[in-house]
Amino acid sequence: MSSEFARPSEFARPLPLPDxxxxxxxxSADLRGLRQALxxxxxxxxxxxxxxxxxxxxxxxxxxxxVDAPVAVFGFAKGRLHPLLNEVTEPxxxxxxxxxxxxxxxxxxxxxxxxxxxxxxxxSERRHLDATLAVAVSRAGSEVCFLDGGVExxxxxxxxxxxxxACRRALGLATDPTTAxxxxxxxxxxxxxxxxxxxxxxxxxxxxxxxxxxxxGPPGATxxxxxxxxxxxTVPTWSALRRAAAAGAPMPVPVRxxxxxxxxxxxxxxxxxxxxxxxxxxxxxxxxxAAAEIADAVERVITVARQVD
Numbered sequence: 001m002s003s004e005f006a007r008p009s010e011f012a013r014p015l016p017l018p019d020x021x022x023x024x025x026x027x028s029a030d031l032r033g034l035r036q037a038l039x040x041x042x043x044x045x046x047x048x049x050x051x052x053x054x055x056x057x058x059x060x061x062x063x064x065x066x067v068d069a070p071v072a073v074f075g076f077a078k079g080r081l082h083p084l085l086n087e088v089t090e091p092x093x094x095x096x097x098x099x100x101x102x103x104x105x106x107x108x109x110x111x112x113x114x115x116x117x118x119x120x121x122x123x124s125e126r127r128h129l130d131a132t133l134a135v136a137v138s139r140a141g142s143e144v145c146f147l148d149g150g151v152e153x154x155x156x157x158x159x160x161x162x163x164x165x166a167c168r169r170a171l172g173l174a175t176d177p178t179t180a181x182x183x184x185x186x187x188x189x190x191x192x193x194x195x196x197x198x199x200x201x202x203x204x205x206x207x208x209x210x211x212x213x214x215x216x217g218p219p220g221a222t223x224x225x226x227x228x229x230x231x232x233x234t235v236p237t238w239s240a241l242r243r244a245a246a247a248g249a250p251m252p253v254p255v256r257x258x259x260x261x262x263x264x265x266x267x268x269x270x271x272x273x274x275x276x277x278x279x280x281x282x283x284x285x286x287x288x289x290a291a292a293e294i295a296d297a298v299e300r301v302i303t304v305a306r307q308v309d
Contacts, residue, residue: 031142033079034112035155038134041074041081041116042148045132071100071117075110076136082110101166102259112138113167121149135159137167162274165267178266180273183235183305186214188276189252191286191298198289206297209290213301224297228304242268 074081085100106113119133129149136144145159165175190213197204210222215234221227236244245251245260245268253275260268276282283302287295 030111030138031144034076034114034136034138035144035146037076037079037081038114038116038136038144038146039153041114042132042134042146042153045116046148046150071115073101073104074114074116075106076112076114076138077110081114084110084113101163101170102256103262104166104170105172106170112136113170115163115167117163119147121147133163135163135167137164137171137173139171139173141168141173162270165263165270169262169264169267175264175267175270178238178269180269181306182238182241182269183231184279185241185252185272186231186235187302187305188273188279188282189214191279191282192276194298195282195285195289198286204290204294206294209294209298222297224300225304228301228307231301231305232307238265238269241272 071085072083073085075084076082084104084106101115104113114134114136116132116134119131120128121131122128131147131149134144134146134148143159143164145156145164147154147156160176168175193212194204194209207222210224210227213227213231215227215231241251242260242263242265245255246257248257251260251272253272255268255271263271277285279302283299286298290298
């Protein structure tokens, strides 16, 4: 899955060790204090991290199993972290694990927000290790991200994903733009549905596959080019989709109306797409599992639907 579409359970999935980034010699005084506070909080949590290493392997053999994802949220002021939300240790399945942050507004007395959560890191030897992830965002929009595997606290230099999005919205800041097209949601829904049938080895023709598309034509209309064009013409913008969700319209994935209203359009796009694997992964799976006729037709639909006018 691409980094932009990292699931809201990003902090319970393998994260690669970062390359060396620029040194923080130009950091402002508040960012220096924020970094120091985050490092202290991560070190404070190390005994718990070591205990987890001894009693469990939340990453599983493939590093992607569902785990309980504790989340602690802090406000930062006067050089200290102050708890905003009690630590959540409910079992949270996949995309639901970011929800303690959704809808939060940070009081004005705090200069930044920080979130600390369970994570998994991937070593250069491709081993998955329990870790703790700490993300912070200042009111000026500066972002700080640390990953602690129990030995060394490492600063990553391009934090992204759900935890960062939620922290930015909690401060009323815009999130990073998305390059995803709204039609990607319809395509992901369609391909995900097809893959369920293919994995269960149900008999499937191209006509069956076309009939499952979220936007179909007249009965028997299965031309891939026409299907792709119809998809591209009928899918609303991200803004329209988010406004509809905020008004309580049914959505194909779980999103509360008040949460949709709290998000901005790019975060909403990442949130709903985060329930699915990356579109390229879905395409590869279709190519691998489906008959050549079906895979070729699906690819033509996708190519036409995603064309930019």
